[in-house]
Amino acid sequence: MTNKPDPLNFAHVTDWVFDLDNTLYPHHSNLFSQIDVKMTGYVADLLKLSHADARELQKRFYKDYGTTLKGLMDRYDIDPDDFLQKVHDIDYSWLVPDPSLSTAIKQLPGRKFIFTNGDRGHAERAAGQLGVLEQFDDIFDIRAAALNPKPARAAYDRFLDLHKIDPAASVMFEDLARNLVEPKALGMTTVLIVPHNFEPTFSEIWERDPGNTDHVDYVTDDLASFLNSILPKLMSETV
Structure with missing residues (x-):
């Protein structure tokens, strides 16, 4: 390397x-932080979890499945189009x-x-x-x-x-x-x-x-x- x-x-x-x-x-634009927040909110709303519990589950899915979406699909059979639309509803002017x-x-x-x-x-x-x-x-x-x-x-x-x-x-x-x-x-x-x-x-x-x-x-x-x-x-x- x-x-x-x-x-x-x-x-x-x-x-x-x-x-x-x-x-x-670049990482310092912090654009992905908007998506990260949206994903936590999606998990919390879907499973009626607290923000802390939703965050922990989101990160566990990311680590175990490669993406939060893949974990939610495998475990809860969610609609991927609904997930992708909601988590990418962000401000690109950043x-x-x-x-x-x-x-x-x-x-x-x-x-x-x-x-x-x-x-x-x-x-x-x-x-x-x-x-x-x-x-x-x-x-x-x-x-x-x-x-x-x-x-x-x-x-x-x-x-x-x-x-x-x-x-x-x-x-x-x-x-x-x-x-x-x-x-x-x-x-x-x-x-x-x-x-x-x-x-x-x-x-x-x-x-x-x-x-x-x-x-x-x-x-x-x-x-x-x-x-x-x-x-x-x-x-x-x-x-």
Whole structure:
């Protein structure tokens, strides 16, 4: 694992895969905290629990099932569309457009994808507010994954098969190390996006995945700077 990318190690990449929440947009925007609050409220309303009990159950489902939604579906047979609509009813103006990131993604040689455990509408609104939506070839959301969330192997297999992606010629950017375990096993290059200055504001300790760093090739707290550091060599290779 290294923080200094060698551009030559990305010369083979033809497909660039980006998580959305706390990856494409920065952790310090705190946008996901709105979704987090909505999920706690959903669990509390559904099961008539106190806020504290709902919060504890929400986080347990997230840890055990990959997402709160998957836990609620398996345990309580909820309507996923209702859940996704309600938890993504948030204020996207918290995101500041990032022209540098948009330009960097545009210049990457090959195809670009968003791969998210959220739904397409959320991804489109967030990426649109960030100013990067038009740079992507497609969005692979939780519905496209047949409601199987990362880090389940089925989600990655479905994504790779749908878009005919060679894992050995692709790279995945994620804010959760556990979501890079399967990509690394499949042969993808992996990049972990961490909060600026490595100080998360609302993550639980287990959400930071201290035991999964063996599956991380690179770490950065600034996605645009990371991409810009490898772009000159990549662009010269394609001229």
